[in-house]
Amino acid sequence: MKKYDFVIIGSGSGGGTAAILAAQHKTSVALIEGGNIGGTNLHWGCIPIKSLVSSSKMFQHARHGEDYGVNIPQVNASLATWTNRERLVVAKLAEEMDRSLRKHGITVLRGTASFETENTIRIHNDKSTEIIEGRKIIIATGSVPFTFENTSAESRKLVGTSNDFVHLTHLPPRLLIVGGGYIGCELCGIYSSLGSQITLVEGGSHLLPELETEAGDYLQKKFEQSGVRVILNTKVTGVTHSEDGNRAVAQLDNGQTIEEDRILVAVGRHPNLDDLNLDIVGISHDRAIIVNDQLQTNLRHVYAIGDCNGRCALAHSAFAQAEVAVLHAIGESATMDFRHIPFCVLTNPEITAVGLNEESAVKQGIPIKVSRCSFRSVGRALAMGELDGFVKLVAEEHSGRILGGLIIGSNASELIPQIVLALKFGATAHQLAHMTCPRPSLSEAIQEAARRLISDPLNSL
Numbered sequence: 504m505k506k507y508d509f510v511i512i513g514s515g516s517g518g519g520t521a522a523i524l525a526a527q528h529k530t531s532v533a534l535i536e537g538g539n540i541g542g543t544n545l546h547w548g549c550i551p552i553k554s555l556v557s558s559s560k561m562f563q564h565a566r567h568g569e570d571y572g573v574n575i576p577q578v579n580a581s582l583a584t585w586t587n588r589e590r591l592v593v594a595k596l597a598e599e600m601d602r603s604l605r606k607h608g609i610t611v612l613r614g615t616a617s618f619e620t621e622n623t624i625r626i627h628n629d630k631s632t633e634i635i636e637g638r639k640i641i642i643a644t645g646s647v648p649f650t651f652e653n654t655s656a657e658s659r660k661l662v663g664t665s666n667d668f669v670h671l672t673h674l675p676p677r678l679l680i681v682g683g684g685y686i687g688c689e690l691c692g693i694y695s696s697l698g699s700q701i702t703l704v705e706g707g708s709h710l711l712p713e714l715e716t717e718a719g720d721y722l723q724k725k726f727e728q729s730g731v732r733v734i735l736n737t738k739v740t741g742v743t744h745s746e747d748g749n750r751a752v753a754q755l756d757n758g759q760t761i762e763e764d765r766i767l768v769a770v771g772r773h774p775n776l777d778d779l780n781l782d783i784v785g786i787s788h789d790r791a792i793i794v795n796d797q798l799q800t801n802l803r804h805v806y807a808i809g810d811c812n813g814r815c816a817l818a819h820s821a822f823a824q825a826e827v828a829v830l831h832a833i834g835e836s837a838t839m840d841f842r843h844i845p846f847c848v849l850t851n852p853e854i855t856a857v858g859l860n861e862e863s864a865v866k867q868g869i870p871i872k873v874s875r876c877s878f879r880s881v882g883r884a885l886a887m888g889e890l891d892g893f894v895k896l897v898a899e900e901h902s903g904r905i906l907g908g909l910i911i912g913s914n915a916s917e918l919i920p921q922i923v924l925a926l927k928f929g930a931t932a933h934q935l936a937h938m939t940c941p942r943p944s945l946s947e948a949i950q951e952a953a954r955r956l957i958s959d960p961l962n963s964l
Contacts, residue, residue, distance in 0.1 A: 507533040509832070510624055510637025512616045512779070515542025516549075517602060517809030517821030519645030526607035526827040533635055534604065535626055537615040537778075541600050542819045543645050543666075545593060551669040554589040556849045559696040563851065566600055570888055582697055583672040590670075617780040621802055639804050640834040642792060643821070644779065646772035646810035651681075653741035661751035662766045663743055665690065674699050675765040679753055680740045683710040683847040687769035688722060690852045695731050702732040702761055704739060704753075706770075713846055714909070715860040715893075721911055722850055725891070742766060774811040796838045798828040806832065820844045843926045845919045852891040853915035858907025858926050861897050870900035872932075874955035876948045878912045883943035889913035894948040896922070896932065898956050903931040905953075914945055921949050932956035 508530035511518045519541065524533040539546045559582070568575040604611055612635070614628035624640065626633045648664035652687045663687050674697050680687045683705030695701050703726065706711070709719035710726075710733065723733050738756045745752060774791040787793040787801045791813025798806045806828040809821030823839065830837035845857040864871045874881035875895040878884035892912025898905050908922035925935055940946045 504623070504634055505533070506636045507531045507610070507638070509533070509639050509642045509779045509829075510635060511535065511643060512540060512624070513588070513645055513809075513811075514540045514600075515641035515643060515645045515821065516544040516818040517645075518542065518641065519604075520822050521641050521643060521808065521825035521829050522609050523603060523607055525832075526609050528625065528829070528833050530833070531610075532607075533610045533612055533637065535612045535614065535616040535624065537613070537628070540604070540611065541593075541597050544821075545596055545600070547666045547669055550593055550596060551589050552665070552686070552693075553849055554592045555585055555669065556689060556694045556851075558573070558588060559693045560587040560851060562696060567888075574953065580697060582674045582694075585693075586670060586672050604708060615778050615894055617778055617784075618784045619780075621784045622687070622804070631758050632935065639830070640806070641825075642779065642800075642805065642811055643809050643825070643829055644775045644806040644811045646816060647775050648772050649768065649770050651739070651742055651768055655743050655848065656796065657748060658744040658751050661744060661764070662768060665767050666765050666811045670673075675763070676700065677763045677765075678702075679704065679751070679761055679763040679766045680769060681766060682769035682771065683719070683733070683735075684713060684769060684771065685711060685846075687767070688726075688848060688850050690767060690769065691726065691731060694725070695729055696851075700730065702734065702763065704734045704737050704755070706736070706738045708736055710735075711848060711854065714848075714854065714856050715862045717861075718848075718854050718911065720855065720911060721892075722848075722854060725850075725852070752809060772815055772816060776811060796807050798824055798830045798839055800830070804832075807936075814839075815841050815844050817844060817846070843923055845916075845923055847916040847919065849916065852889075852912045854909075854911050855915040855919040856907070856909045857919055858905070860907050860909065861895075864897055864906060869906070871906065872898050872900050872903075872956050874898075874932075874952050875952040878945070878948055880951070881943070881945060881948045883945050883947065884913065884942065887913060887944075887945075894918075894952040896935075896949075896952045896956060898932045903933055905930055905932060905935060908949075908952075910949075912945070912948075917950060918946060921946060 508524040508533045511522050511537045514536040525532045562580045565578045614626040619625045623636050677700045680703045709716045711719040739753045741754045743752045749770040753761045792807035794807050794812045808824035810816045827837040827839045875893045877893045879890045895909040897907045905925045932953045940950050
């Protein structure tokens with residue numbers, strides 16, 4: 504039986520990162536993967552979707568070329584060409600990851616992993632079964648999309664999850680998206696930009712339930728302006744098909760039906776735990792694997808990171824958790840802080856948030872001050888023709904300490920790290936207001952929002 508310092512199950516954002524970090528600390532590492540190296544993030548999640556988002560944004564810019572003094576007589580785009588570009592991006596990154604794993608001397612084992620004992624893992628594939636031993640074990644098996652149970656067999660070809668839709672080559676003329684979270688909204692923006700007629704159904708009271716109401720309301724307005732039909736406080740209870748079998752029919756909990764060419768189910772994801780045999784070794788879990796702040800399970804040599812522990816299902820969170828788990832496993836002091844993980848939605852405009860929002864602060868009875876700066880008052884935004892959105896800051900009333908922020912607008916995901924850094928180091932509005940930003944830049948909106956927390960607006964932007 505081969506023995507390793509680290510055995511890591513899953514090669515996605517968490518597992519792949521953990522493997523490389525562990526190898527960099529001169530340990531022996533085995534990385535187990537039953538699917539594609541790189542996991543969901545690389546093949547079905549962030550990278551494919553963001554590639555499609557980039558194509559969509561370029562298409563929008565080209566269509567409005569005259570606004571920038573560029574005359575483009577005819578602008579054409581197709582989902583097939585966007586998907587082909589997406590595959591090239593994924594292939595390039597997969598090649599880079601393979602090269603990095605080999606460079607660091609990581610043993611990659613292909614197959615499905617399950618616990619035999621507290622320290623041994625069985626790896627099974629179509630050709631063989633192997634058992635290995637790990638001094639430290641990191642579970643990073645990710646998550647899988649929820650699907651509809653109440654779907655007739657004949658309708659299943661018309662219904663898919665984000666795993667299916669990120670690789671579409673033919674645009675559905677009419678599409679129903681079930682779920683108004685970040686995945687559903689990002690894909691809605693992509694397909695509506697190409698001309699698909701979309702109905703978006705969300706069970707809650709606003710889009711992007713992961714964020715404060717203002718963010719979802721803003722995006723809903725933008726969607727509706729582009730022709731998307733948004734239905735809130737409504738759930739889909741089942742799916743059948745039309746008489747000719749070519750269209751899917753969704754039954755709503757209000758008794759109505761919606762008939763469309765395809766249905767995208769984007770109602771969330773659940774931890775991928777089915778094959779691990781956690782109960783055999785007594786690893787505590789319910790919906791997800793239970794971990795402490797060091798990402799340890801109740802078996803202290805076994806860690807669980809990323810989506811499988813249910814703490815924060817974001818790729819960059821999995822990356823951060825990988826670092827904490829590896830450092831703690833080799834004996835260094837490391838604790839995971841989930842408070843400063845930014846949430847990013849790459850719609851048009853982008854929406855990002857981090858820390859405590861205004862609604863939560865009010866509910867908790869925390870005395871706060873709130874300010875905002877519209878991008879319409881920022882010179883760089885005007886020059887770019889990107890006037891949508893604003894920066895909103897929440898600060899503690901007495902100390903001025905920054906508690907959280909919301910950014911809606913162009914490049915929001917590139918701007919939010921400034922607020923993340925302010926939160927991490929306990930910066931105040933005064934400190935943020937007196938940083939020196941390049942001019943003109945979009946980051947001036949953050950500085951101006953901070954300035955408005957402590958004084959009058961500065962209008963020379």
